[in-house]
């Protein structure tokens with residue numbers, strides 16, 4: 565083996581270990597007294613191999629956090645009982661806001677934040693028809709009758725707006741694209757705010773996990789296709805905000821989930837098998853209650 569190929573092998577391994585630390589090549593070249601050219605060559609080779617595998621250009625983009633624009637407001641709110649996330653998004657100038665997946669017991673908390681910041685909730689959006697969220701939306705409507713409720717048309721629910729794949733929801737200068745992502749339920753949607761590089765995946769994709777498919781209209785193959793076609797097709801550095809997290813994590817990226825999600829780094833067949841053999845606790849009454857279409861008005 566030539567010295568040159570040993571150098572490349574070493575640098576390649578070093579990059580894999582440090583992965584996002586782009587300066588590691590210059591550090592390793594100092595330590596090993598490598599020529600800068602060799603280090604750059606190894607870096608480029610690594611980049612090419614990552615691009616071939618479908619990951620984005622540039623090591624730094626894998627950990628880069630594209631900042632929100634200053635007129636975009638995003639607040640992640642947590643329910644420690646059910647480990648549910650609710651999201652409050654707003655146009656910071658016009659104060660037009662949307663609330664995604666509120667929790668019934670915490671509506672007053674959410675409204676406090678909304679009132680303090682002077683926001684106007686235009687829409688209460690549900691990512692799917694699970695009663696942990698839908699009863700909250702009904703309660704919210706009592707406080708804010710002007711607010712429009714929205715859920716996927718596939719839910720069969722009654723709401724002010726029944727959204728479909730490709731619909732756009734506007735709030736001030738911002739908007740959310742609706743992407744149908746069934747699999748956890750048949751009416752799950754993901755809301756994508758392209759200009760701010762964020763998406764709200766509900767229970768479709770969780771951090772290093774995904775929604776269970778063992779009750780209601782859950783279906784592992786449908787879930788796999790939804791995640792690959794509608795979420796993993798988004799830019800790698802786009803941030804993903806899940807509907808729940810049971811380990812205190814808050815946000816992830818498309819790249820991280822493609823690379824590290826233990827269920828989704830498998831083939832479709834393996835994924836289906838994993839989902840069929842997961843041994844979840846039985847669905848609680850609260851989780852099951854949603855089976856019948858509900859009124860969101």
Ligand SMILES: N[C@@H](CCC(=O)N[C@@H](CSS)C(=O)NCC(=O)O)C(=O)O
Nearest residue numbers: 694767773774775776808810844845851
């Ligand atoms: N992980 C919890 C189970 C709680 C649960 O069933 N969560 C749902 C979302 S609310 S319907 C889910 O899809 N979980 C997927 C998962 O991988 O956790 C527990 O262990 O008790």
